[in-house]
Amino acid sequence: MTESAMRDPGLAPRGRLKIEWARAHMPVLAEIEREFSTTLPYRGKRIAVSCHLEAKTARLALLFAAGGAEVSVTGSNPLSTQDDVVAALAESGLRVFAWRGATTDEYRYHLSQTLGDGADVIMDDGGDLVSMVHTERRDILGQVQGGCEETTTGLSRLRAMHRDGDLAFPVVAVNDARMKYLFDNRYGTGQSVWDGIMRTTNLSVAGKCVVVAGYGWCGKGISMRARGLGANVIVCETDPVRACEALMDGFRVMPMACAAEEGDIFVTATGCRDVIRGEHLQRMRDGAILANAGHFDVEISKPDLATMCPEPREAREGIEEYKSPDGRRLYLLAQGRLVNLAAADGHPVEVMDTSFGVQALSVKYVMENHESLGPGVHPVPAEVDEAVARVRLRAAGVKIDSPTRSQREYLAGWREGTGGGADRTG
Secondary structure, eight states, X not given: OOOOBXXXXXXXXXXXXXXXXXXXXXXXXXXXXXXXHHHOTTTTOEEEEEEOOSHHHHHHHHHHHHTTOEEEEEESSTTTOOHHHHHHHHHTTOEEEOOTXXXXXXXXXXXXHHHTTOOXXXXXXXXXXXXXXXXXXXXXXXXXXXXXXXXXXXXXXXHHHHHTTOOOSEEEEGGGSHHHIIIIIIIIHHHHHHHHHHHHHOOOOTTOEEEEEOOSHHHHHHHHHHHHTTOEEEEEOSOHHHHHHHHHTTOEEOOHHHHTTXXXXXXXXXXXXXXXXXXXXXXXXXXXXXXXXXXXXXXXXXHHHHHHOSSOEEEETTEEEEEOTTSOEEEEEGGGSBHHHHSSOOSOHHHHHHHHHHHHHHHHHHHHHHHHHOSEEEEOOHHHHHHHHHHHHHHTTOOOOOOOHHHHHHHHOSSOOOSTTOOOOO
């Protein structure tokens, strides 16, 4: 079995410092690890992990190991991998296959090596590991008991696989857990996207027109934070219900063809491709900034940018300048990849603490219930959501009420009414 592949093992001390900082601010994982290091729920299992490989995800991978698993890890995006964290994980005894800036071939090789000669559970971010098991690595397909997926994009791919009759094992939709999307997608993306944009450009957001494509939970968070930073926000949507939400939340709503003429900063968060394409690029003003917060680098059409300007120049680290024939300059951040991870450190530590708490308990759930679940995409049990929420509240020193017996009976019943003349006899 191949051992770890990394850029530089000597970076491990710096990676350890990053992981320890994350550990100190992730009380949910700390409580789960205290339990799992005794009960060893993952004992004898192989867990293959594909994730944005930085300190917070490293903390989760180490929890799996503390719970008894044999863990192998790779990055889900070549530009979000942090080489010092990779080295620190390898030094801790995990098998790790990743380095920042991996080519497409290197990335595929790392995925395959992470799967090794088999895995019991796959923790995926974007669906690449699960996809590979069903295509290039069918030799180990029968060994996989199940998986967990934590992204909107990954779940879209998995549901398409299940619709086509190709998904061979159960996958838990971690992204759909309330303790994930209400906080990670909204508050995590909302903060980290602007961290990445501001860090990369060193420009003000206040007073600018920001165009947000997509008003799911990620788009809601991005829009909310942009307004808090003083921006005038336009939302572009294809879903009429979400467009109504954006309108009622106080944002202007219009097609991208119209918004393209007004925007100073554009952020895509749809999970779809070609959201910003040639017809929009032609309408943008000089100096427009293009950033993507979706999982794959297809939301902003890089081929259309290349057609406009075949030889972009580096305007600043992490910024490519595309100059149109009429002299307008358009700036693409982080090669069109996730700006919050390729150009920053991703979501805040405390936000990912809750998401990864859901992941840790969901992996255990898949291991224990894979036979009864069967192939398909399955929801996170409500008990997992509530368990993580209660740990989070304890860590914050917050107490809440519990319903009384009579209140539970009232909510569970149907005879007792609330009106003045209602029958209250039982």
